[in-house]
Amino acid sequence: MRTNLTTANRLWLFAIIAILGAASIGVNGVLTISSSSKTTHNNLETIQLKSKNLLAIENAKMNLLLQVKAFKDALIRGNDPQNYTKYNAEFKQHREAVHEDLVEAKALMKELNIGSEKIDELALLHNQLSDRYQSALDKFDTKDSNSGQKIDLMVKGIDRPALAAMDTLVETSEKEYGTLITEQISFLDETSQSALSQSLAICFTIVLLIIVMALWINRNVMSQLGGDPAYAAGIVKSISEGNLTTAITLKSDDKTSLLAQMHTMQIALRGVIEQIRDASHSLVSSSQQLAASSHQVAVSSTLQSDTSATIAASVEELTYGISQVSGSADEAHQLSSNARDASSSGAIQMQKNITDIKNIAQSIQEATQSMHKLGSQSEKIYSVIGVIQEIADQTNLLALNAAIEAARAGETGRGFAVVADEVRTLAEKTGKSTAEISDTINMIQRDTKIAIGVMENSASQMQPVIDGVDATGMAMREIEDGTRQVLDSLDQITMILAEQSKASNEVAQSVEESAQLNKSNSEAVNEVSTAAHHLKDIAQSLIISVQRFSI
Structure with missing residues (x-):
């Protein structure tokens, strides 16, 4: 196939294809990274909110346990008025902390577009438990050494529903958080794998095009020269030195190459x-x-x-x-x-x-x-x-x-x-x-x-x-x-x-x-x-x- 492209134009075309290939790889990488970065940023924001929500729920659980512990300490050591006052104050403090943690968790769930029914149920159970605990503490007699045991028997087991609901909420939040982390990791893996596949496909295509272009340029250049450039240079040097007897080796159908024209010129000279x-x-x-x-x-x-x-x-x-x-x-x-x-x-x-x-x-x-x-x-x-x-x-x-x-x-x-x-x-x-x-x-x-x-x-x-x-x-x-x-x-x-x-x-x-x-x-x-x-x-x-x- 004949073409009007010069050797310089072919080399420029070769360079343009290589540049376009590199640019394609770069653009694809940039687009992939940009898309992945945007998705990852959104997912990380969600993970961050989930993490805060999980932390708020775990804090609420910890404060609930501390609240129960303060109640137990007041029953056990409350015969001392100072201890009673101390543990009663701690009980109230942890009750308020649980309430604040649940409010924060509810707000985060709304921001995450997650239903807060379980938070409301837990808050209701916590308020009921706290009210019953507070009522029991109000009945505590610091002078009666058996008052603690009596009250303990009276409130025995009332904390289980609240704690069970709290554990369920924590477990659910942890699962959701783990699932989100897993999804993000999977997304990153898929994104990297997709980017790698696209890059490999583009690289393979570019390499294939470069090989085809190299073979095409080599074939056209060799066709125009009619032989190896060093051989053509040797023939030109021989003619320039006045030796017109040098035999020029040509292909059987070669009539238009540089060596063929040099052979014709040699005969004419x-x-x-x-x-x-x-x-x-x-x-x-x-x-x-x-x-x-x-x-x-x-x-x-x-x-x-x-x-x-x-x-x-x-x-x-x-x-x-x-x-x-x-x-x-x-x-x-x-x-x-x-x-x-x-x-x-x-x-x-x-x-x-x-x-x-x-x-x-x-x-x-x-x-x-x-x-x-x-x-x-x-x-x-x-x-x-x-x-x-x-x-x-x-x-x-x-x-x-x-x-x-x-x-x-x-x-x-x-x-x-x-x-x-x-x-x-x-x-x-x-x-x-x-x-x-x-x-x-x-x-x-x-x-x-x-x-x-x-x-x-x-x-x-x-x-x-x-x-x-x-x-x-x-x-x-x-x-x-x-x-x-x-x-x-x-x-x-x-x-x-x-x-x-x-x-x-x-x-x-x-x-x-x-x-x-x-x-x-x-x-x-x-x-x-x-x-x-x-x-x-x-x-x-x-x-x-x-x-x-x-x-």
Whole structure:
């Protein structure tokens, strides 16, 4: 039977039952004593009145005997007037005492609600006896020595009825008094026996309830623990020390006790520790791979920087060549009016221009090839960044899982939670760095494509220039007839050279931006490499932490 009472509540209930039992015994004792005391008090009052009544009757009997004795003494020793007077006075005194005792006894009987007919009869007999005795004493002659015998014969036997009635009254009173005492003793015995029986019954009931409660509490506590408390404490100590291999003995149907839950927790902790250990080894491998990839990206960035420097030099040479061609075109334009006189010089200069233009075309072609290589290197960097981002996401997921499992482990997994949070922070930082690198690479690729387009456009525009220069060379033999055509060609060359100069400046600017991006890329890769080493250290620390657990 399941109950929602806690162990503390059960113990309080146990204590309340014990207290109520003790209180019941005490209350029953108090009530019994109170009732017995009240009855006993009433009985004792009755006994006290009975005792006074019996004492008054016995006093009356004693005074009656003394009265008879005084009468006898007066008859025997009354010849002496002093003795006669003395005993006569004693006779009267004892007569009055008997009367007072009987009056007192009658009053006590009324108070006890007992009939006083016998007292009245005895009082009547006593008065008759006393009157006859007094009459006989009045007839006593102190001078007659035989007067006493005469009077004695005259009153012989008259005291028997009064004495017999007195004895009967005393005997009856003594019996009633003894009966009352016996009844009181019986009442006290019955009361004590009843109180004892009730107390024993209550004690038996309370003891039975306490035994039932003790068995119930023991059964529930043992059911909740699943075993002996010392055994449960030993299992908890073993798990707290990192030993997860201790076998927990459970009952076949035990699924809800503390030991059963500890067994489930032990299995879960084993799985968590195994996952953390495997994840830590994977994290070490991933961090090593990330460090190697970062090194490769750094080498590629260095090569890209060298390529950018070469492109910059080529563009500088291209700009210089365009400047020279522009100057030559100006000179040709200025000297076109004297072309006939300077045809030989013009032919030589034209041949030089042809050579310079071919060099420019060659430089543009080389620059275009370098930009293509830059684009290929950027693609490689982008793929490496993708790998880094994937590793960072996996690391963040592993750290989140480790944090969840550590939170489930409670106080034991607090160290794991700190390590998992540090790994997750590092993974987020790595993800942000790779995102920044990816954006930078995208900008490099975009600018590289623009530069390649410009280079290809410049190369395509150089061919007409070469063709025009060749035509100009062929026309040098007819320079006198084609001066106007030369001037027109020079104007076209000047225009094209201006465009080429602008294009070369744009290429130079793009190369400069590419160099800056390469620098940023190199710094980001260094940060990724540092983060990878830090991640490796954290993974190794995590491995050391889980090694304290025996699974």
